[in-house]
Amino acid sequence: MNWIAVKSIYIYEMTRFFRTLTQSFISPVLSTSLYFVVFGAAIGSRIQEVEGVSYASFIVPGLIMLSVITQGISNASFGIYFPKFIGTIFEMLSAPVSFLEIVMGYVGAAASKALFIGLVILGTAYLFVDFEIQHPFAMVGFLVLTCISFSLMGFIIGIWAGSFEQLQLVPLLIITPLVFLGGSFYSISMLPPVWQIISHFNPVVYLISGFRWSFFGAADVPIGLSLLAIAGFTALCLSVIWWIFKTGWRIRQ
Amino acid sequence: MGLEPETAMPPILNVTDLRKSYPDGFEALKGIDLQIDAGEILALLGPNGAGKTTLISTICGIATATSGTVTVGGHDTIKDFRAARAMIGLVPQEINLEPFEKVISTVNFSRGLFGKPANPALIEKILRQLSLWDKRDSQIRALSGGMKRRVLIAKALSHEPRVLFLDEPTAGVDVELRRDMWEIVADLKRDGVTIILTTHYIEEAEAIADRIGVIADGKILLVEDKAKLMARMGKKELEVQLSQPITEIPASLVSDRLRLSDDGTALIYSYDTQSERTGITTLLSDVAAAGLVLRDVVTRQSSLEDVFVDLVHEGETR
Ligand SMILES: Nc1ncnc2c1ncn2[C@@H]1O[C@H](COP(=O)(O)OP(=O)(O)OP(=O)(O)O)[C@@H](O)[C@H]1O
Ligand SMILES: [Mg+2]
Numbered sequence: 202m203n204w205i206a207v208k209s210i211y212i213y214e215m216t217r218f219f220r221t222l223t224q225s226f227i228s229p230v231l232s233t234s235l236y237f238v239v240f241g242a243a244i245g246s247r248i249q250e251v252e253g254v255s256y257a258s259f260i261v262p263g264l265i266m267l268s269v270i271t272q273g274i275s276n277a278s279f280g281i282y283f284p285k286f287i288g289t290i291f292e293m294l295s296a297p298v299s300f301l302e303i304v305m306g307y308v309g310a311a312a313s314k315a316l317f318i319g320l321v322i323l324g325t326a327y328l329f330v331d332f333e334i335q336h337p338f339a340m341v342g343f344l345v346l347t348c349i350s351f352s353l354m355g356f357i358i359g360i361w362a363g364s365f366e367q368l369q370l371v372p373l374l375i376i377t378p379l380v381f382l383g384g385s386f387y388s389i390s391m392l393p394p395v396w397q398i399i400s401h402f403n404p405v406v407y408l409i410s411g412f413r414w415s416f417f418g419a420a421d422v423p424i425g426l427s428l429l430a431i432a433g434f435t436a437l438c439l440s441v442i443w444w445i446f447k448t449g450w451r452i453r454q
Numbered sequence: 455m456g457l458e459p460e461t462a463m464p465p466i467l468n469v470t471d472l473r474k475s476y477p478d479g480f481e482a483l484k485g486i487d488l489q490i491d492a493g494e495i496l497a498l499l500g501p502n503g504a505g506k507t508t509l510i511s512t513i514c515g516i517a518t519a520t521s522g523t524v525t526v527g528g529h530d531t532i533k534d535f536r537a538a539r540a541m542i543g544l545v546p547q548e549i550n551l552e553p554f555e556k557v558i559s560t561v562n563f564s565r566g567l568f569g570k571p572a573n574p575a576l577i578e579k580i581l582r583q584l585s586l587w588d589k590r591d592s593q594i595r596a597l598s599g600g601m602k603r604r605v606l607i608a609k610a611l612s613h614e615p616r617v618l619f620l621d622e623p624t625a626g627v628d629v630e631l632r633r634d635m636w637e638i639v640a641d642l643k644r645d646g647v648t649i650i651l652t653t654h655y656i657e658e659a660e661a662i663a664d665r666i667g668v669i670a671d672g673k674i675l676l677v678e679d680k681a682k683l684m685a686r687m688g689k690k691e692l693e694v695q696l697s698q699p700i701t702e703i704p705a706s707l708v709s710d711r712l713r714l715s716d717d718g719t720a721l722i723y724s725y726d727t728q729s730e731r732t733g734i735t736t737l738l739s740d741v742a743a744a745g746l747v748l749r750d751v752v753t754r755q756s757s758l759e760d761v762f763v764d765l766v767h768e769g770e771t772r
Pocket of ligand 2: 506507508547621
């Protein structure tokens with residue numbers, strides 16, 4: 202294992218992130234604050250408690266998941282697409298590194314960035330609402346797993362994408378709807394029965410539900426199912442990446 | 455070590471029947487065989503689209519071969535890619551650099567990528583040698599084209615390769631930098647680095663290479679010692695300048711080796727330096743017998759460029 206290479210890629214990617222720290226930092230803080238003003242204060246005051254917690258607290262886990270998922274995907278997809286686009290990928294391909302090491306470097310960095318943003322949002326949320334985290338270890342576990350699995354997915358998108366448009370396409374057309382319809386801002390039990398059934402086909406529902414359980418101890422779906430869903434999703438991404446690695450798909454000419 | 459006769463050493467780079475078809479079906483390499491000894495400089499010449507970059511990319515792992523094998527230092531570039539690639543440095547033809555990155559960090563990154571621990575003293579030496587030390591904290595986008603090319607060279611040297619591929623290192627580079635580059639190549643050779651470079655400047659190959667390879671249309675037409683090649687292919691010309699211009703060659707002198715210069719003031723005789731009898735003595739006495747008065751006599755040797763053009767044309771008509 203070429204650990205020095207993994208570390209080099211990781212640090213290189215993180216430096217890029219910290220170079221634009223203010224942007225990386227301000228935009229999630231700002232958007233979370235806006236969500237709290239709009240959903241928490243304005244709308245939330247008209248909504249009764251959801252599953253025993255105030256609406257403003259209820260949306261905290263969903264907000265964090267929303268950001269972590271979109272950040273993980275966009276960081277990782279951009280991270281690997283950019284060197285492909287400007288041609289610096291040649292160096293990666295000619296270096297004595299395996300695909301596994303490349304994935305660890307890029308996905309590790311993308312997941313770290315997403316985690317960082319997730320924690321910033323958690324901190325911002327504390328400024329607006331009171332809440333307690335009932336299962337802190339499970340919370341961290343869910344958060345870290347989500348960061349990693351969606352960064353893996355982002356990596357796949359970045360390898361697949363042939364243009365900047367395609368890079369935006371999957372997150373825009375698939376991920377954002379899945380996340381918004383995944384119960385970030387509401388409990389599945391608030392939906393009409395038909396939509397409840399449909400929602401159970403949305404993998405993000407399981408993630409957000411499990412994550413919310415770690416905060417409040419209540420969930421839309423059993424916690425075991427949530428764990429299974431995230432484990433399955435991670436495994437799926439890993440096998441796609443393994444296949445890409447085997448075939449050199451879209452990387453080696 | 456060191457006492458062995460050179461012929462006993464296995465080639466440091468061994469390419470056997472290498473073929474490469476691109477996904478669109480185009481066969482860019484049509485069975486390349488190439489052996490390169492440790493410490494030599496091979497210049498690869500060939501017209502645009504000959505397959506030079508494809509050959510280098512396939513050896514370095516950027517493109518996958520359709521068939522054939524490549525070993526570097528005895529390590530197969532696929533089965534034992536770590537050991538093989540750790541020995542290779544590559545300066546690509548295209549300038550691929552991240553515009554917002556600093557010179558020093560992109561060079562350090564290359565070293566790390568090759569699994570080598572940080573070595574600031576070495577990096578400083580390389581950057582100084584390439585006159586980049588003063589620019590180490592500049593962003594790449596603030597550098598000139600020639601400087602960017604030197605950054606690519608610094609990146610390739612940062613991990614101390616034993617085999618260095620230079621894909622048109624002096625394209626678009628000014629005369630002074632070209633000389634600098636030749637010096638760097640000479641230095642590397644002194645350190646025992648094997649160098650394979652492609653170029654369109656024949657005088658470059660003439661100046662620095664030990665052996666010359668010519669590639670056209672995905673096939674190696676020849677690989678030969680530079681001096682031998684020049685001697686073998688080198689034709690000499692003798693120019694007999696006349697005191698009075700003439701309109702045609704006198705009948706007694708007509709031969710397919712002799713032609714008249716455009717302005718009629720000189721007879722140009724071409725001969726082979728390798729042959730036993732050059733025919734010069736006979737020519738000169740025949741010229742005198744024909745009543746022509748000589749003003750001066752000059753000889754010229756054909757350049758590698760002529761040799762190259764001849765070869766590629768032969769290759770095309772074959
Ligand atoms: N990615 C690709 N897909 C399809 N064909 C390609 C690809 N890359 C190169 N080729 C073709 O392969 C042939 C060899 O190209 P290559 O770049 O190796 O030439 P070269 O000898 O390096 O030329 P130059 O002197 O212009 O750099 C060309 O005909 C080129 O069009
Ligand atoms: Mg080329």
